[in-house]
Amino acid sequence: MTDLNPRWHPRIMWRWLMAPIDVPLLSLAALLMLAGLVMVGSAAPERLNSQLLNMMVALVVMRLVAQLPPQRLMHLAPPIYVIGIVLLIAVALFGDISKGARRWLDLQVTRVQPSEMMKIAVPLMLAWFFQKRETLPRLRDHAVAALFLLVPTALIARQPDLGTAILVFAAGFYVIFLAGLPWKVMAGLAITGAAAAPLAWNLLHDYQRARILTLLDPEKDPLGKGFHIIQSTIAIGAGGLLGKGWGQGTQAQLEFIPERHTDFIFAVLSEEFGLLGNLVLLVLYALLIGRGLMIAANAPTLFARLLAGAITMIFFTYAFVNMGMVSGILPVVGVPLPFISYGGTALVTLFLGIGILMSIHRNRMLVQK
Amino acid sequence: MQIDNAADDLGRFTGRLTFAGAFVLLCFGALFLRFLWLQVVQHDYYQTRAEDNRIALVPILPNRGLIADRNGMVLARNFSAYTLEIMPNKLHGGLDAAIDSLAGVVDIQPRDRRRFKKLLEETRTIESLPIRTHLADEEVARFVAQRYRFPGFEVRARLFRDYPRGSFGSHLLGYISRLSDKDVEKIEQREQEANYRGTHHFGKSGLEQRYEFDLHGVTGFEQVEVDAGGRAVRVLARTPPTAGNNLRLTIDAGLQEVAENAFGERRGALVAIEPATGGILALVSMPNFDPNLFVDGIAGQDWDELNNSPDKPMVNRALNGAYPPGSTFKPFMALAALTAGKRTPEQTIADPGFFRFGNHTFRDDKKGGHGLVDMYKSIVVSCDTYYYQLANDLGIDGIAGFMGQLGLGQRTGIDIAGESEGVLPSQEWKKKRFKKPEQQKWYAGETISIGIGQGYNAYTPVQLAQATATLANDGVMFRPHLVQYVEDARTGEKRYIEPRPIRTLPLRQADIDVIKHAMIGVNKEGTGARAFAGAEYVSAGKTGTAQVFSYKGVEHKTEHMQAHLRDHALFIAFAPADKPTIALAVLVENGGFGARAAAPIARQVLDYHLLGKRARTPAPVDATAEEEAE
Numbered sequence: 001m002t003d004l005n006p007r008w009h010p011r012i013m014w015r016w017l018m019a020p021i022d023v024p025l026l027s028l029a030a031l032l033m034l035a036g037l038v039m040v041g042s043a044a045p046e047r048l049n050s051q052l053l054n055m056m057v058a059l060v061v062m063r064l065v066a067q068l069p070p071q072r073l074m075h076l077a078p079p080i081y082v083i084g085i086v087l088l089i090a091v092a093l094f095g096d097i098s099k100g101a102r103r104w105l106d107l108q109v110t111r112v113q114p115s116e117m118m119k120i121a122v123p124l125m126l127a128w129f130f131q132k133r134e135t136l137p138r139l140r141d142h143a144v145a146a147l148f149l150l151v152p153t154a155l156i157a158r159q160p161d162l163g164t165a166i167l168v169f170a171a172g173f174y175v176i177f178l179a180g181l182p183w184k185v186m187a188g189l190a191i192t193g194a195a196a197a198p199l200a201w202n203l204l205h206d207y208q209r210a211r212i213l214t215l216l217d218p219e220k221d222p223l224g225k226g227f228h229i230i231q232s233t234i235a236i237g238a239g240g241l242l243g244k245g246w247g248q249g250t251q252a253q254l255e256f257i258p259e260r261h262t263d264f265i266f267a268v269l270s271e272e273f274g275l276l277g278n279l280v281l282l283v284l285y286a287l288l289i290g291r292g293l294m295i296a297a298n299a300p301t302l303f304a305r306l307l308a309g310a311i312t313m314i315f316f317t318y319a320f321v322n323m324g325m326v327s328g329i330l331p332v333v334g335v336p337l338p339f340i341s342y343g344g345t346a347l348v349t350l351f352l353g354i355g356i357l358m359s360i361h362r363n364r365m366l367v368q369k
Numbered sequence: 370m371q372i373d374n375a376a377d378d379l380g381r382f383t384g385r386l387t388f389a390g391a392f393v394l395l396c397f398g399a400l401f402l403r404f405l406w407l408q409v410v411q412h413d414y415y416q417t418r419a420e421d422n423r424i425a426l427v428p429i430l431p432n433r434g435l436i437a438d439r440n441g442m443v444l445a446r447n448f449s450a451y452t453l454e455i456m457p458n459k460l461h462g463g464l465d466a467a468i469d470s471l472a473g474v475v476d477i478q479p480r481d482r483r484r485f486k487k488l489l490e491e492t493r494t495i496e497s498l499p500i501r502t503h504l505a506d507e508e509v510a511r512f513v514a515q516r517y518r519f520p521g522f523e524v525r526a527r528l529f530r531d532y533p534r535g536s537f538g539s540h541l542l543g544y545i546s547r548l549s550d551k552d553v554e555k556i557e558q559r560e561q562e563a564n565y566r567g568t569h570h571f572g573k574s575g576l577e578q579r580y581e582f583d584l585h586g587v588t589g590f591e592q593v594e595v596d597a598g599g600r601a602v603r604v605l606a607r608t609p610p611t612a613g614n615n616l617r618l619t620i621d622a623g624l625q626e627v628a629e630n631a632f633g634e635r636r637g638a639l640v641a642i643e644p645a646t647g648g649i650l651a652l653v654s655m656p657n658f659d660p661n662l663f664v665d666g667i668a669g670q671d672w673d674e675l676n677n678s679p680d681k682p683m684v685n686r687a688l689n690g691a692y693p694p695g696s697t698f699k700p701f702m703a704l705a706a707l708t709a710g711k712r713t714p715e716q717t718i719a720d721p722g723f724f725r726f727g728n729h730t731f732r733d734d735k736k737g738g739h740g741l742v743d744m745y746k747s748i749v750v751s752c753d754t755y756y757y758q759l760a761n762d763l764g765i766d767g768i769a770g771f772m773g774q775l776g777l778g779q780r781t782g783i784d785i786a787g788e789s790e791g792v793l794p795s796q797e798w799k800k801k802r803f804k805k806p807e808q809q810k811w812y813a814g815e816t817i818s819i820g821i822g823q824g825y826n827a828y829t830p831v832q833l834a835q836a837t838a839t840l841a842n843d844g845v846m847f848r849p850h851l852v853q854y855v856e857d858a859r860t861g862e863k864r865y866i867e868p869r870p871i872r873t874l875p876l877r878q879a880d881i882d883v884i885k886h887a888m889i890g891v892n893k894e895g896t897g898a899r900a901f902a903g904a905e906y907v908s909a910g911k912t913g914t915a916q917v918f919s920y921k922g923v924e925h926k927t928e929h930m931q932a933h934l935r936d937h938a939l940f941i942a943f944a945p946a947d948k949p950t951i952a953l954a955v956l957v958e959n960g961g962f963g964a965r966a967a968a969p970i971a972r973q974v975l976d977y978h979l980l981g982k983r984a985r986t987p988a989p990v991d992a993t994a995e996e997e998a999e
Contacts, residue, residue, distance in 0.1 A: 136378070178385045231597075234422065237407040237415020250423045254596040271419075275408040282397050293390050297383055305382055313389055320396045327403050 020066035022295070022358045028288040029339060029354055035269070035281065036340035042247045043268045044261035047342050054344035058351035065355025070304045070363050073356065077121075077128035081148070084121040087114035088155040095159075115156045115164045116345050120352055122152055122168050123310035126175035131303035137179055145176050160205050163321075163334035170317045174310040179302075211331045231256045232267035233328045243274030261342040263334060266326045285319045285338075295361045304360045311353040318350075424605065425595045428567030431586030432858075433530060434613030436542060436576060438622035439648075439853060445542055445577070447528045451504040453512065454497035457489060460521035464489075467521060468500070474515060475501060475508045484668055488547070497523065502665045530570065530577075530664050536657040538625055540685040541649075541785065541851055543575020544660030546667070564588050573663065574685075576616060576851060579785050583855050586613030612858040619648030619853045627977040628653045631970040633987025635960060637938075638686035640834035640849070641953040641974060644943065646868035647838070647847025649783070650951060651974065652831075654686040688783065691791040691827035692956055695913030695963065696751045697941045698822030700884050701836060702759055703744050705771035707880035711762050714883045717743045724757035724817065731757045731817050748887035749895035751912065753821050760820025765811055768819060769795035774874050775836040776846060777828050783849045784866070791832055794825035823916055833941055833954035841909075841943035841952040843881050844874035885909055889946045897940070900968030906979050907946040910971065912963035913939035935959040940967035944975050951978045965990055 007013075033055055040051050091114055126145050133141050149172035157165035177186075201209065235251035238244070249271035251257050257267045269277055292312025299305040318338040324330035326337075336346045407415065436445035453475055460467050464486075471477055477500065485500045504512075504524065512524055530545050552571040556562055559582060566588060572578035589610030593601045628639045632655040639653040656678075662671050675683055684690065706712035722738030724731045733739070733753040739746065747755035760768065772778065778793020792798070796811040803809050818824040828836075831849060839846040848871050854863040888909035892901040896912040915937040938960030943952035953971060960966030969988035976982040 174389070178382060178389070180381050180385065231422075233407060234415050234418045236404065237411050238419035240408050240412045240416065250594075251419055254423055254594070254602065256419075256422050256597045270404070270408070275404055278404045278408075279401065282401060286393065286397055289393050290390070293386055297386055302378065302382075309382075309386055309389065313393075316393050316396070320393075320400065323400050327400065327407065329399075329403055 017063070020063070020358055020362045022291075022361050025288070025291050025295075025354060025357060025361075028284060028291065029351075032281075032284055032288070032339035035284070036265075036337075036342075038246065039265050039269050039272075039340055040261055040342050042249070042272060043252055043265055044342060047261060051342050054342075054347050057344065058347040061348050062351040062355040062358070065352055066358035066362070068355075068359055070301065070307075070360055073124065073307070073359065074128055074131065074303050077124040080117070080121045081125035084114055084118050085152060085155075088118070088152060090114075092155060092158065113345065115152075115159065115161055115168065116349055118152045118156065118168045119164070119171055119314060119349055120311070120356070122149060122172040123175045123307055123314070126172050126179075127303045127306040127310065130175065130179045130306055131301060139182075139185065142176060142179075142181050142185065145172075145179070149173065149176070160208065161334065162208055166321065166333060167314065167317060167335065171310055171314045174313040175306045178296075178306050178309045211333070228258050228264065228332055229325075229328050231258065232264050232326045235267040236270040236327055239271040239274040239277075241275050243270070243272045243277055246272050248272060263322065263336055263341060264326055265341050266323055266337050269340070270327075281340075285315070289313075289316050292357055295357050295364075298364050299360050300364055304363075308357055308360045311356055314353060315350070318346075422597075423594055425593050425601075426566075427591045427593050427601070429589035429591055429607075429610045430528065430567055431588055431610035432528060432612040433545075433570075433586065434580075434584040434615045434858060436584075436616045436618065438618050438620045438625075440622065441617075442622045444532065444534060444538060444618070444620075444622065446531050446533060448531050449526050450502060450529055451509050451524055452499040452527050453501040453504055453508075454499050454523055454525055455485070456497045456521050456523070467519070470519065471512075471522070474511045474519075475504065477501060480668055480670075484666055487669070488666055497525070499527075499665065502527075502529065532660045534622075535661065536659045537629065538620065538622075538652070539575075539657040539660050540654040540687065541575050541620065541652045542660060543577040543579075543785065544573055544663040545570045545577050546573050546663040547571075570664070574787065575785050576618075580614075580616055580852065580855070584613040584616065586858070587611035614864075615856040615858055617853045617856060617863075618851055619643065619646070619650065620652070620851060621650045621978070623983070624974060624978055625651040625653065627651075627984060628970070628974050629655065629657070630986075631973045631984065631988040632957070635966070635987075636680055636686070636958040637956045637960065637967075637970075638690060638830040639953060639955045639970065639974065640687050640831045641951055641978070642834050642838040642847075642849055644838040644842035644847075644949050644952045647835075647849045648853060648868070649849050649851050650978070651953075652687050652851065654684070654688075654690075656680050656682040658682045685785075685787050686956070686958070687830045688785070688788040689829070690956070691789055691829050692937050692939070693824070693827050693915040694777075694822040694833060695915035695937070695939050696753075696822055697833060697911045697913035697939045697954070697963070698820075698826070699748055699751065699756055700840065700888055700911050700941075701772060701775060701777075702756055702763075702768070702820055703748060703887070704840070704876070704880060704884050705763060705768060706759050707744075707883060708771065708876055709763060709767060712744060712759065714744045717741045718755055718758060720752055720754040722754065724754045726757070726761065726814055726817055729814055744883060745887045745890060748884070748911065749890040751891075751896050756820035757817045758820075760816050760818075761813070763816075763820075765813075765816040765819065766795055768816070769793055769798070772836075774872070775839055776871070777832050777836055778826070779832070781829075781831050781835050781849050782871075783831055784851050788831070789829060791828040792825055793828075794819060799825075822913060830954045830956050833939075833956075834952060837941040837943055837954055838949075838952035839874065840881065840884065841949035843878060844876040846871045846874065885946060888943075892942070896964045897942075897968050900940075900964065900972045904972070904976070906944055906975070908942055908944035908975055909946045909949075910940060910942035910968065912968055913941070914961070914963045915939060917959065933959055935961055938963040938966035940964075940971045942968075942971045942975065944979060951975065960990075 037048065037051065041048055125148055129145055129148060130137055149169065153165050153169040156168055231251060235249060235257050238251060247253065249268060251271050252260050252268040257264050260268050269281065289312055292308065292315065296305050296308035296312060299308050315338055318335055321330055321333065321335045322337040325332050336343055338350050432447055435443055437443050468477055468482060481501055485498065488498050509524055532542060548569055548571045556565045561582065564587060568588065572581035572584065577584065587610060590608045591604055592606040594603050594605055595601055624641065628651045632653065635655065637655050639651060640649065641651040642649055658675055720733065720738035720740060720742045722733045722736055738754060739750055739752045742752045742755050746752065772793055778791045780788045780790055799811050800809045815824060819826055835849050848869050850866050852866050854865045856863050888911055889907060891897045892908050892910045897910040901908060917934055917936060938957040940955045940963050941953065943949040953974060955967040955970045957966040973984040973988045
């Protein structure tokens with residue numbers, strides 16, 4: 001059967017499949033996912049199959065998005081953003097309550113968490129906005145951009161979902177920053193922010209305040225709110241230089257670490273693979289981020305540059321906030337460890353970002369101004 | 370221009386991107402430093418904390434030491450039984466609802482429920498508390514089959530203290546019951562907290578209390594790996610417990626039983642001592658109680674019954690009750706007179722039946738008197754007049770000085786708690802006892818009735834028994850004790866409670882022999898003759914009847930009034946007279962004349978001790994005993 005239609009020849013198919021793929025980016029993401037599988041295998045082996053499935057879905061999403069040219073993404077930006085805002089308002093009005101927060105929208109067919117899509121929709125929208133301005137953005141443009149950013153952030157923070165709100169805000173802020181928000185303005189905002197901190201404190205929910213207080217002194221409430229941080233810190237410290245070995249961490253295996261296959265999986269990794277494991281992880285993240293920033297630097301349009309830069313920095317934010325909270329230097333917010341924590345939603349969002357980066361990279365030469 | 374703009378744009382963008390990259394490295398650097406701090410610098414600390422998390426020490430309770438009589442008969446032991454326990458903090462829903470759900474599986478009586486709630490209030494523990502003890506096998510089987518339905522409940526095998534002979538010897542054995550805050554203080558004083566981890570019981574009275582730290586044993590530990598829920602995953606190491614030391618008593622269970630039975634329904638006390646050692650052969654306080662009631666925490670109703678009974682079964686009369694000695698005091702008075710040189714055995718008085726002191730007349734029981742009375746006769750017929758005079762001649766401080774040497778009016782130091790001092794009256798005592806100056810003065814007239822064992826003086830049965838034993842032992846006084854030796858359960862090594870002579874009284878043997886001879890006469894031809902008629906051994910004794918002025922601690926209820934105002938009957942004795950192996954003091958509360966009520970009890974006890982005769986019925990009351998005999 002050599003006269004098979006050449007289109008279906010495996011090698012051709014493979015080339016078609018790999019055409020939009022950036023191999024360094026995919027390799028790094030794959031290594032991280034492998035680490036994730038190893039850790040889920042230790043913390044919650046019964047969820048391995050389900051996590052593998054999540055990864056398949058995420059990879060398919062990545063491949064599909066990588067196929068889309070950046071221009072298409074740009075056209076899609078405003079409608080996606082608008083739909084996102086509408087859904088967020090719908091959640092606020094009709095959303096399901098789960099664990100004390102209103103985050104899910106029941107669409108009969110499926111339940112969606114609109115805040116998740118805003119992690120991509122907001123930078124997409126802002127990048128689109130700055131691209132439309134074309135000229136050097138004025139202060140007024142930054143103000144409008146800020147509005148685009150703050151509306152969804154506020155809606156998500158009200159759900160309340162501080163973790164996602166921080167990620168969405170960060171994603172949008174990176175776009176504005178990369179677009180050239182003057183340093184003076186940033187300094188001014190920082191000062192105003194510091195001055196307004198007491199006011200913000202009053203707007204926080206009790207549990208959010210408690211988390212911040214817990215961070216400052218976790219031992220004060222060792223069986224209550226401080227338990228997560230104390231136990232994860234113990235796990236990290238007990239890991240030592242080389243760790244106790246896979247499946248050997250007593251903090252993890254005896255269930256002292258809460259949520260050990262999701263948000264606190266880093267504590268398991270630290271306990272079982274030690275400082276060396278952490279260093280490898282940091283290097284993998286640094287390389288992934290480096291590759292992302294390189295793609296941003298080489299991107300042809302302002303839209304692509306801003307989007308690629310922002311998405312890359314979201315990866316950083318995920319990783320830093322998660323490791324920071326698990327090791328007790330940041331308050332506990334619901335942010336998973338990217339590519340490693342168990343869970344499909346975050347994985348799909350992450351690979352959506354990877355797919356966009358790949359699309360931008362593939363099209364770096366096509367549109368030159 | 371546009372190109373410049375674009376180049377500018379790109380330049381600025383690259384700059385911002387570089388800044389972002391630097392920021393990323395900075396943050397990751399900070400994280401790395403944090404990891405370095407936790408995993409290298411602080412590693413040992415966190416390693417220890419992880420181990421502390423992981424490893425729990427679970428105490429394994431030791432078997433409590435056994436208590437056995439001098440012949441090895443076990444009087445207190447342990448047995449294993451299933452208990453149903455509740456971990457209050459793991460219950461789902463309310464306590465009552467949870468208990469209700471057990472219906473048809475384990476039988477829970479309203480009484481069990483009340484007791485559990487009381488326990489829950491009293492105990493500040495997060496550990497499990499028993500709601501039912503002594504589960505039947507079928508109940509255990511039913512529960513285990515459906516245990517998933519009962520979160521917070523568990524069945525455990527626990528060791529229980531058991532007093533196999535019920536109320537037998539309850540006042541000397543005492544009992545254990547659930548730890549109280551006071552007990553915890555004692556444990557802390559002894560720095561035994563670690564050893565008492567997991568222990569819920571503590572000796573509350575008697576030997577169980579006094580020898581608590583001997584009986585308890587050394588708690589063992591199991592090092593268990595636990596998960597965050599506290600569930601044991603596996604055992605890492607085990608240090609077995611060491612059983613508590615066994616007590617071997619000087620008590621003769623047979624004798625104790627005979628003595629208890631001899632009392633029948635009567636209230637009173639008996640203390641029998643081996644004169645040569647001070648070892649106590651029997652220590653009886655009647656009525657007694659069942660110490661088994663206390664082991665699992667006594668039910669309110671039982672407690673009320675024991676506490677509110679007018680018969681006061683919880684009072685250890687042998688140690689805690691102080692009674693005027695009545696005429697049992699006379700042999701000691703006579704000995705005091707001989708020792709002080711105030712009388713010779715031959716010296717006689719003519720007894721007119723009364724003794725006049727100032728303008729007060731002290732009467733003898735026998736109208737017209739006993740005629741010519743020497744020392745022998747004074748004891749045998751129990752002549753009061755003789756002792757009125759003698760008391761006057763000795764003076765109160767002379768009497769107090771001599772009786773104090775015999776141990777009267779002082780705690781004997783017996784090895785169980787709850788002893789009272791009694792009252793040995795003297796000028797000094799009165800000064801201390803009363804506040805008003807006119808009451809503090811001792812009047813010579815008050816000395817007279819002391820001579821016949823009335824008035825202020827009051828001694829505990831154990832003091833009387835000790836004094837009798839000292840006399841029997843020719844003046845060598847031993848501390849009375851209940852424990853012969855403490856046996857190490859593991860090595861079998863025995864730690865003897867050495868017979869400890871307290872002192873040897875400065876007495877002349879000839880004087881002692883005079884008194885002994887007179888006391889033999891009591892049982893042969895005097896007030897004790899009826900009770901000891903036909904005895905196959907020679908015994909020495911003395912009857913006594915003590916007037917009840919007021920009996921402290923008992924509220925006089927009308928229906929009991931009559932009975933509680935009757936005189937107390939007393940008897941002291943030792944035998945065989947030439948080489949005594951037993952000395953005793955008997956007291957029957959409101960028993961009337963000593964010859965009637967107390968002497969027959971002594972007879973049964975001596976018969977058993979010397980002949981092995983076991984009486985099957987309570988000692989008879991000799992209704993025909995002459996009233997004037999006292």
